[in-house]
Amino acid sequence: MKKVILSVAVIALLGLTSCKNETKKETDTTTKEISREVAMTDLSFGVRGNCGMCKSTIEKAANSVDGVASANWDVDKKKIDVSYDDDKTDAMAIHKAIAASGYDTEKVSGSKEAYKNLPGCCQYDHEMVMNQSGEVKEDDD
Numbered sequence: 001m002k003k004v005i006l007s008v009a010v011i012a013l014l015g016l017t018s019c020k021n022e023t024k025k026e027t028d029t030t031t032k033e034i035s036r037e038v039a040m041t042d043l044s045f046g047v048r049g050n051c052g053m054c055k056s057t058i059e060k061a062a063n064s065v066d067g068v069a070s071a072n073w074d075v076d077k078k079k080i081d082v083s084y085d086d087d088k089t090d091a092m093a094i095h096k097a098i099a100a101s102g103y104d105t106e107k108v109s110g111s112k113e114a115y116k117n118l119p120g121c122c123q124y125d126h127e128m129v130m131n132q133s134g135e136v137k138e139d140d141d
C-alpha cells in the first residue's frame, strides 16, 4: 500500500515538473521572437489582383517562403508589404513564390498555369497598374 502512495506521489511530482518546463519554454520562445524581429527587412512591391480571395492567395504564397514573418497585400493599392529575415530569404524568392501562385509582381510574371486555375473573379487584368499610392486611378484605354 505504501508503494502505491509513493508512486502516486512520484507521478504527481513528475506532472508538476513537466508543467514548469512548459512555462520555461514559452518564455524562451518569446525572447527569440523579439530578437528576431529586430533583424527583419521590410519590403513593398506591386502585385496584381482583384479581391479578398486574391489577397489570401497572395499572402499565403508570400508566407510560405521560409523567413517571411508577415505579408499584407492591399487590394486598392495592388501592393504587398512583406517583412522577412534576409538571412533566410531574399526579395526574389518572395516575388517567385507569389508568381507561382498565379499573380504578377513587379519583377516576375505570374504562372499562366496557376492563373488559369484561379477562380473567375480572381483572373485579374494583366495590364492593371500596380504599386499605386492609394488614390484610385481609373484608366480606360
Ligand SMILES: [Cu+2]
Pocket: 049, 050, 051, 052, 053, 054, 055, 121, 122, 123
Ligand atoms: Cu480574387
